[in-house]
Amino acid sequence: MNDILLSAKSLSVRFGGVLAVNNVSFDVKRGEVFTLIGPNGAGKTTVFNLISRIYTPTTGTIDYAGPDGMLRLTDQAPHQIASLGIARTFQNIELFEHATV
Numbered sequence: 001m002n003d004i005l006l007s008a009k010s011l012s013v014r015f016g017g018v019l020a021v022n023n024v025s026f027d028v029k030r031g032e033v034f035t036l037i038g039p040n041g042a043g044k045t046t047v048f049n050l051i052s053r054i055y056t057p058t059t060g061t062i063d064y065a066g067p068d069g070m071l072r073l074t075d076q077a078p079h080q081i082a083s084l085g086i087a088r089t090f091q092n093i094e095l096f097e098h099a100t101v
């Protein structure tokens with residue numbers, strides 16, 4: 001258990017009639033390069049949105065080895081995610097039309 005950085009258990013996400021993520025579980029070990037693969041619409045981005053706390057799972061949990069030990073990521077507020085050391089990029093890059101660099 002010690003080397004597990006991120007542990008997803010039985011994640012499901014339902015958008016109305018669409019079951020976007022269906023009972024997904026995986027562990028990511030410290031230092032491991034871990035990839036989600038699947039066809040268009042398989043639910044990959046939705047899983048990233050769960051880790052980022054942009055979405056809340058319909059069922060399931062995500063645990064994360066934070067600076068002070070294991071914590072339940074799915075209980076954290078979205079604004080706390082970056083300070084835990086979790087970052088992500090977005091699939092569709094969009095610049096702010098009226099902002100300067």
Ligand SMILES: Nc1ncnc2c1ncn2[C@@H]1O[C@H](COP(=O)(O)OP(=O)(O)OP(=O)(O)O)[C@@H](O)[C@H]1O
Pocket residue numbers: 015018019020038039040041042043044045046047091
């Ligand atoms: N906010 C949302 N509201 C309703 N349905 C959604 C929402 N986000 C995703 N979905 C649906 O959930 C399913 C999974 O979508 P998701 O974007 O996670 O797939 P993906 O594996 O990232 O696909 P792609 O390879 O095209 O990027 C799709 O059927 C999608 O239409």
Ligand SMILES: [Mg+2]
Pocket residue numbers: 044045046091
């Ligand atoms: Mg995607």
